[in-house]
Amino acid sequence: MRLELRKISIEGVEFGERFEVRGKTLIINKEELIEELKENPNVKEVSIDIALPGEKVRIIPVKDVIEPRFKLGSDSGFAGVTGEVTQLGEGIVNVLEGCAVVTIGDIVGFQEGVIDMWGEGARWTPFSKTCNIVVDISVVEGLNPHEHEETCRLVGLRASEIIARASKDVTTDKIEVFDMGTNNEESKKYPDLPRVVYVEMLISQGLLHASYIYGVDSAHILPTIISPNEELDGAVISGNCVAACDKITTYQHQNNEVIKELYKLHGKEINFLGVVLVPEMTTLNGKYISCDYTAKLCKMLDAQGVIVSEEGYGNPDTDLVMICSRLEKQGIKTVLITDECSGWDGMSQPLTDTAKEAVAVISTGNVSHVISLEKAEKVLGDPEAISNIAGGWTGAYNEEDGSMKCELNAVIGATSEIGTHNATVKLH
């Protein structure tokens, strides 16, 4: 499969008459965008705002973040979701790099996820550096929560596609190519390089805790093999609305840093065999089946080393260590990537489960780490939501200067377990 991403650098966004790119500025027609998004009968109202890096703007609660992309000569979109079912992972795609669609609007009151575009908060989210087009969606009366979530999800994805039309005729020198043959072909080329598989765990437990692969809800599937190209081309979408710090937003799937890094090393240090997507099941039986199956797939692919990343915190820690122990028992070296919840002082046990085989673990940060968010000049979304965020405790809010202490787990992407983040951990 050959996927060519043509990166068009965007450093500013403005409203204007048409969808176009002028230099490094993206122009979007607000009214046209809203009108097209309102074609979805479940949508009552849509409002669009722009939030640029450095502005004292807070976006909260964030549902999803999506990178606007336009595939030349094809309207596959997010195949199976916004477009017809078709094969992803190939072709030429224009990417509005440096720009993101951010959807807001709560489906439930306890939803969280903050992006601060300035100050202390900005340090902890990757999306303080993107020019954000913020889409606030309200839905018609009478929808059940599933329909509400689906509407918000679809509108966000659609918005990214409409906006990406601006890039249709734009050319750029910045091109990234992802080109890989079959496992057989690649192994013949690099017979002496260690064979590595990337196991990506996906939250798959129901409403607000969902992931979609070509539109298929991952809640009731067996682990499955997918080409890294497919994930980089929009095959995996987020329906995760609860775990701000470590939810894999659609943007992060499109730009999966583990995949990109393994691709860079492919043919040089490793033979990257591919990706196994693993649903994080709710029941113990489900976990046993899922973890057994994952280890089996890695063995069938003849992996010598496996990197496993998690999504979320709590019961998925059990899956993470189970996969590790099953792989290690089969003689496959395993490295885990996960965040940790080790208390304000960073000293508590990091995961909710353990295994003696889990000896190579990369921490993407402590979700309990406390930061101080300054008072925003402008809030896109719900200004009250800031008091809802995980970590709210007596004394967290300073009435004098309007600042709020919160834990990292409330900040979007703060401890991303697939590497799109700024945080890590230092051993003392």
Add this chain to the structure above:
Amino acid sequence: MVVTNNFLVKSNFEDTEFVEGDFLDVLNYVREKVYSGYILVSHPLGASIRMLFSPVRSVIIEKYDIDLKKSEALFDESRRLIDESIERYVQIIGKRNPDTRNTRDYEKIDYILLKSAIEEIDFINNIKRGETFEVRA
């Protein structure tokens, strides 16, 4: 059987054991059951920190009294998991109170996630726990 402190679950499911109390009370009750002949069917904790702040929690357990030789591993695993879950829950919740401002929403989501767990059980209903069944030790 569902152990729960969620009224929405109690009024919509037949086989429930209602616990008057909070999240931790539910976990403690599950622990009592797990140490007296029950095993965990669903994991005691949710999948995100956010869900740990929920005032309500539903956990599926089942009575397991087939011959001791096969089932000892499952009992051990359930006991280990509930003990660890309680320890972690207490540590993580710290000085905080569960998020009672959003109780209605948590009740809804807990109920929906429970239904999802039950669907999952239906999908994998035919698992046979045989001699080759190995629980991670």
